[in-house]
Amino acid sequence: MPAFIISRILQALPVMLAVALISFAMFAYVGDPVAIMLGQDYTQAQRDALVRDLGLDQPFFVQFGRFVVNALQGEFGLSYRLSRPVLDLIVERAPATLELALTAAFLALLVGVPMGIYTGLYRNSWLSRFFLTFSLIGVSLPTFLIGILLILTFSVWLGWLPSFGRGETVRLGWWSTGYLTWGGIKALILPSITLGLFQMTLIMRLVRAEMLEVLRTDYIKFARARGLTNRAVHFGHALKNTLVPVITITGLQLGAIIAFAIVTETVFQWPGMGLLFIQSVGAADIPVMAAYLLLIAALFVTINLIVDLLYFAVDPRLRIGGGKGH
Amino acid sequence: MRRLGMAAAAAVMALGLGFASLAEARTVRWSASGDPNTMDPHSQNVGTVTMVLQQIYDALIARNADLTLRPGLATRWEQVEPTRWRFTLRQGVRFHEGEAFTADDVVFSVTRALQPTSNYGIFVDTVDRAERVDEFTVDIVTRVPDPILPNKFASVYIMSKSWSERHNATRPQNTRAREEMHTVRNTNGTGAFRLASREPDVRTVLRRNDDWYGWREDAPGSATPAGNVTEIVFRPIGSDATRVAALLSGEIDFVLDPPLQDLNRLRQAGNIRVVEGPEVRTLFLAFDTYRDELLYSDVRGRNPFKDLRVRQALYHAIDIAAIQRTIMRGQSIVTGTLFPEQVNGYVREEDVRLPHDPERARALLREAGFPNGFGVTLDCSNNRYINDEQICQAIAAMWTRVGVRTQLKAQPLAPFFAQIQRDDTSVYMLGWGVPTLDALYSFQSLLRTRDGRPGNGIWNYGRYSNARMDALIDRMGVETGAQRAETIREALRLYREDVPHIPLHHQMIPWAMRSNISIPHAANNQPYFRWMVVN
Numbered sequence: 001m002p003a004f005i006i007s008r009i010l011q012a013l014p015v016m017l018a019v020a021l022i023s024f025a026m027f028a029y030v031g032d033p034v035a036i037m038l039g040q041d042y043t044q045a046q047r048d049a050l051v052r053d054l055g056l057d058q059p060f061f062v063q064f065g066r067f068v069v070n071a072l073q074g075e076f077g078l079s080y081r082l083s084r085p086v087l088d089l090i091v092e093r094a095p096a097t098l099e100l101a102l103t104a105a106f107l108a109l110l111v112g113v114p115m116g117i118y119t120g121l122y123r124n125s126w127l128s129r130f131f132l133t134f135s136l137i138g139v140s141l142p143t144f145l146i147g148i149l150l151i152l153t154f155s156v157w158l159g160w161l162p163s164f165g166r167g168e169t170v171r172l173g174w175w176s177t178g179y180l181t182w183g184g185i186k187a188l189i190l191p192s193i194t195l196g197l198f199q200m201t202l203i204m205r206l207v208r209a210e211m212l213e214v215l216r217t218d219y220i221k222f223a224r225a226r227g228l229t230n231r232a233v234h235f236g237h238a239l240k241n242t243l244v245p246v247i248t249i250t251g252l253q254l255g256a257i258i259a260f261a262i263v264t265e266t267v268f269q270w271p272g273m274g275l276l277f278i279q280s281v282g283a284a285d286i287p288v289m290a291a292y293l294l295l296i297a298a299l300f301v302t303i304n305l306i307v308d309l310l311y312f313a314v315d316p317r318l319r320i321g322g323g324k325g326h
Numbered sequence: 327m328r329r330l331g332m333a334a335a336a337a338v339m340a341l342g343l344g345f346a347s348l349a350e351a352r353t354v355r356w357s358a359s360g361d362p363n364t365m366d367p368h369s370q371n372v373g374t375v376t377m378v379l380q381q382i383y384d385a386l387i388a389r390n391a392d393l394t395l396r397p398g399l400a401t402r403w404e405q406v407e408p409t410r411w412r413f414t415l416r417q418g419v420r421f422h423e424g425e426a427f428t429a430d431d432v433v434f435s436v437t438r439a440l441q442p443t444s445n446y447g448i449f450v451d452t453v454d455r456a457e458r459v460d461e462f463t464v465d466i467v468t469r470v471p472d473p474i475l476p477n478k479f480a481s482v483y484i485m486s487k488s489w490s491e492r493h494n495a496t497r498p499q500n501t502r503a504r505e506e507m508h509t510v511r512n513t514n515g516t517g518a519f520r521l522a523s524r525e526p527d528v529r530t531v532l533r534r535n536d537d538w539y540g541w542r543e544d545a546p547g548s549a550t551p552a553g554n555v556t557e558i559v560f561r562p563i564g565s566d567a568t569r570v571a572a573l574l575s576g577e578i579d580f581v582l583d584p585p586l587q588d589l590n591r592l593r594q595a596g597n598i599r600v601v602e603g604p605e606v607r608t609l610f611l612a613f614d615t616y617r618d619e620l621l622y623s624d625v626r627g628r629n630p631f632k633d634l635r636v637r638q639a640l641y642h643a644i645d646i647a648a649i650q651r652t653i654m655r656g657q658s659i660v661t662g663t664l665f666p667e668q669v670n671g672y673v674r675e676e677d678v679r680l681p682h683d684p685e686r687a688r689a690l691l692r693e694a695g696f697p698n699g700f701g702v703t704l705d706c707s708n709n710r711y712i713n714d715e716q717i718c719q720a721i722a723a724m725w726t727r728v729g730v731r732t733q734l735k736a737q738p739l740a741p742f743f744a745q746i747q748r749d750d751t752s753v754y755m756l757g758w759g760v761p762t763l764d765a766l767y768s769f770q771s772l773l774r775t776r777d778g779r780p781g782n783g784i785w786n787y788g789r790y791s792n793a794r795m796d797a798l799i800d801r802m803g804v805e806t807g808a809q810r811a812e813t814i815r816e817a818l819r820l821y822r823e824d825v826p827h828i829p830l831h832h833q834m835i836p837w838a839m840r841s842n843i844s845i846p847h848a849a850n851n852q853p854y855f856r857w858m859v860v861n
Contacts (some may be wrong), residue, residue, distance in 0.1 A: 046447070076507070084526075
């Protein structure tokens with residue numbers, strides 16, 4: 001087991017390095033941070049001094065090497081745009097993104113699983129057809145459009161919910177949470193629906209397909225033959241067996257939710273890491289972009305590792321083969 | 327967050343205001359697409375920073391809503407010698423944290439703005455040093471006679487010397503430093519409002535400074551009576567649609583930059599008012615007149631833009647009225663000159679365009695030896711100026727119609743500026759604002775031959791070079807009075823005749839607000855909350 005973890009971590013290192021290298025190479029195309037920092041008025045001498053200060057006159061691989069060495073020490077430098085340590089900025093924004101992602105994932109599960117069960121059990125009822133049609137909307141409408149439609153309906157027309165921001169937040173140590181105030185919870189509703197809608201429909205369709213599959217298996221027939229109630233068959237036997245892939249997919253999707261919260265955060269001016277990233281792109285703020293991309297890469301690597309370990313825990317067949325089963 | 331802190335501060339405020347007529351709190355919540363990147367008054371010279379900082383910090387000289395000068399922290403100023411300006415300071419002023427304002431603070435602040443890490447160098451470009459004469463008199467010694475120093479000093483904010491020294495902030499942030507400076511998130515000015523709390527990109531709260539001297543000067547009945555706002559909450563919203571939605575839903579009272587496509591909708595909403603005014607920002611097209619062969623053209627062996635007739639032809643080809651009507655929806659002021667009338671040196675007789683005349687354009691191209699026209703690439707931004715991409719699309723079509731087959735390359739501002747600042751362009755569109763409100767700034771940055779001296783030709787990416795223009799610009803920098811006005815007029819005439827640029831229009835900027843709010847529109851696109859009235 002420890003050998004397995006170590007080998008996975010060793011595999012992760014080249015992935016991280018490749019992400020760093022590719023993102024670093026792309027920064028050459030996002031524009032010139034110096035021009036943006038200097039604004040409209042400067043002298044050539046000022047410009048040269050700034051280029052030197054930022055080390056932008058060095059060859060590409062020297063810049064990259066220095067970045068990697070610093071990153072390994074947890075040192076990402078100062079944001080060009082905000083003159084503040086990059087790590088501070090990311091730590092400050094992380095709670096907003098994580099709370100939004102968790103709420104969205106929770107919402108997706110809470111609504112998606114029951115809807116999936118229902119549509120699996122009552123395939124032909126009109127409600128099932130409605131759910132399935134509705135889920136098509138969730139899959140096909142782009143996120144920003146859903147967000148704007150929600151804002152238009154619930155903020156502008158009905159005036160029930162705020163159209164932007166996190167509302168009031170409470171500080172718990174370095175973590176700022178919106179869960180503890182009414183305003184904070186109200187502000188979470190629209191963005192988390194926007195972000196979670198796609199996942200919700202995904203989970204619903206997944207649960208439905210798994211349910212249909214499981215209900216056809218022999219052991220369900222035996223269970224029925226034993227005279228168990230519908231309730232015991234559906235929830236005690238069928239549902240339990242459908243949940244393994246659902247948990248896996250949800251775990252993997254959580255990474256995607258965090259990484260792709262960018263659009264939702266932009267629409268709702270949600271002060272999370274995605275918004276920070278977008279604003280950094282606009283200002284060619286290379287230190288923030290590099291740190292963010294590395295962080296997201298690390299997140300995906302970690303989630304993959306956890307999912308692999310979960311397989312270990314859930315599926316006994318993998319353990320028998322000495323960890324080489326799959 | 328900070329709910330408690332705000333409540334406590336509000337309680338303190340209420341105590342302080344107990345006897346005043348303004349005991350009732352009037353909060354205004356406003357928004358713009360960008361958040362100030364820093365609270366340091368000498369670090370970044372961009373509109374998104376000054377729109378907040380000018381509420382907190384005062385300069386020696388202030389501006390009225392029509393941008394004319396008025397006393398600020400200095401009550402009088404005069405040019406006692408050609409290279410020496412004397413400022414008499416206001417007495418009895420205190421910084422927000424209690425320090426008394428004296429000549430030392432002025433000397434300190436001017437010196438700070440002169441540091442290499444300052445982005446405000448353009449406003450002190452001629453300054454050699456600041457000298458304390460006595461506690462309330464300061465001399466600014468310039469290297470050359472500088473007739474427009476007061477214009478520039480309206481943008482040099484005054485900080486407290488002792489506060490800056492205490493917080494290790496005697497120079498603006500150095501990008502090489504690894505640590506954040508105190509001034510990035512803290513302020514201590516003398517202005518009408520003080521910073522109460524700040525969360526970058528989320529919320530910036532300012533509270534009225536009742537001790538500010540200006541409240542008494544703008545008494546009711548004066549041209550711009552003092553406003554009644556006690557608290558300003560700034561919340562940036564990057565997405566256009568969301569910003570408009572927040573205004574419509576009543577979560578925001580005032581939007582500095584409503585998107586043009588939503589203006590009609592906002593006007594139709596019952597409780598929203600849209601106020602429009604001219605901005606001191608002029609859009610123009612500039613040519614590469616330097617290279618012997620253009621980088622992005624199919625003409626080999628010569629540069630067509632070196633020929634005045636080609637530049638005139640492209641000028642004649644542009645139907646500016648159509649651009650104004652259909653793309654700008656009437657929200658632009660068509661121009662034939664380098665800057666709008668708010669700028670010192672403007673001459674109405676020189677604000678004349680070459681008429682729209684495609685026939686004449688074709689004839690001029692034939693005369694210049696391009697009977698079949700030629701191909702060229704036009705560089706544009708697509709998110710910097712109002713409708714920039716659409717304007718360029720229209721111009722590309724108009725040029726193509728007279729035979730100059732134009733390819734448009736429209737990019738976001740970051741790569742666009744990176745490209746043109748390498749002189750890597752054949753013809754490009756730029757929008758130019760004039761923070762000093764004086765002609766010299768535009769001439770020097772845009773049209774002077776680049777010779778390495780500060781300010782000369784730093785935005786002249788077509789490398790236009792004309793010895794007569796250079797001589798006129800150099801004279802503008804040292805002359806005074808009527809003689810200087812005549813020099814500017816001559817330079818404007820030369821600008822019209824030699825067509826180094828094709829001027830297009832001055833932008834109009836709309837502000838949108840709830841109908842219970844009024845604020846004078848300012849052409850520098852700066853909201854002066856000291857004059858905002860909330861009913």
